Amino acid sequence: MPKDVSAPRTQTPRLRKPDVTDGAAIWELVRACKPLDENSMYCNLVQADHFRDTCVVAELDGEIVGWISGHMIPGQNAFFVWQVAVGEAARGLGLGKQMLAHLINRDECAEAQTLKTTITEDNAASWGLFRSFARDVGGDLIDAPHYHSDDHFGGAHDTEHLVTITLPSEEIVLKSAA
Template sequence: MSSIIFREPLVSDADSIWNLVNSNKPLDENSKYLYVLLCHQFSKTCVVAESDSKIIGFLSGFISPKNPDTLFVWQAAVDDEFRNKGIAKELVLKALSQTDPTVQFVEATVTPSNKASLKFLQNFASQLDADFTKSPLFSTEILGHNHEPEDLIRIGPIQKSLLEVTA
């Protein structure tokens, strides 16, 4: 296997990202246009992982005006062939390293059935010696009865000086 490069996404990556996300269940399917916008407007808080010129991982995130000290991770996807190799962790670390020094928290939402994401976030918090909290955020009444509730995961504070050591 060749080396994996972690970098900011380009607009030209949007089609590959869209295909990757759509092949990663249970992630929600979104329009290709959304990924064009993410690559164009949020490239500083999104990351792609690339191997042999193929997008094999993607993390979308943003800094909310409501919480300027928090990187909100919206979606993370890794190609089946590359799972369990630490790529998701590197995607989050790279996204964090691209943010301002004032960003000390990571948030994400997780459905109750997405045990793999929950375990990943718990392990990530543990590896960074950061607090981990889970609280209800959006109910099925809000999201619609075809969508599970979403719990808010909050990790931090994160000492960014530790990121280089743990990466």
Template sequence: MTSTPFTLRRPVDTDGFAVNSLVERCKPLDTNSVYCNLLQCSDFGDTSIAAENAEGELVGFISGYRPPSRPDTLFIWQVAVDSSTRGQGLALKMLMGLVERVAPQGVHWLETTISPGNDASEALFKKAFRQLGVEYSTRVVFDRATHFNGLHDDEVLYRAGPFNFQTA
């Protein structure tokens, strides 16, 4: 498969609807409201990243934030990559680009939650942890029975770091 050139950039509020459409196409991601995606692109734009193809179409998006109680941590909420661009390493490029952008602001830890069986997400984050040269730990943070009334799989927290991006 030929690699397509991508432009990585900070999202803006006008990306919100396109992000919502992208997430809807990326099963099994949980969809959010367009309003939520607007907020991810505006209020959380500094900790999120968008990817466009050569035609200017949004083909990738990572939403993240810095938890108020852990400002040294980047928590990744969702990673969405359009099926037309899968297999080209876009998710890892976006993730590492985002880490590079926030690291100078004192971010030294990376967190995400992954449901058991989501092999693609596990592989992505383990590859990123290897590139960052850090160890990681896991624990169930949201339990299927306790937090989701049995209607959603567990969410396992992956926490990795500390990293110093300049030397990673």
């Protein structure tokens, strides 16, 4: 079917907790979102099953187009974002920020006073997302090298900077979707 006569795509993604059956689709999405590190399909399946309360998928017209994996850090009032993936079909919709706000507003993340993640210096998309999110929620963003290339990755991976964003105590309402 030619593109100009195909059904229009819904522009409002549906955000939900992942289901164990989403593991393979999540894995495919992550693989398509370079430069994200690919985990095993089993890892994504376990995340969707065991950590579903602190992960989110975004669906657009029944297709998984967004994914954030995360967890509350044990012994801290901090939510750690492991991975953010936004598929090509959903780029430009502000989906990354929408998924972050959705997760932070969940009851399972209610104790989070900070959001933490790690980002390599050259990942401009991630830096842009987290800086924009910090601005939108009125949070301070700080970063410092954390997992060092030589010390932690045996030189096989770039240094990851730990990014910490202070979170508001009230529910997050984004100023704009994009």
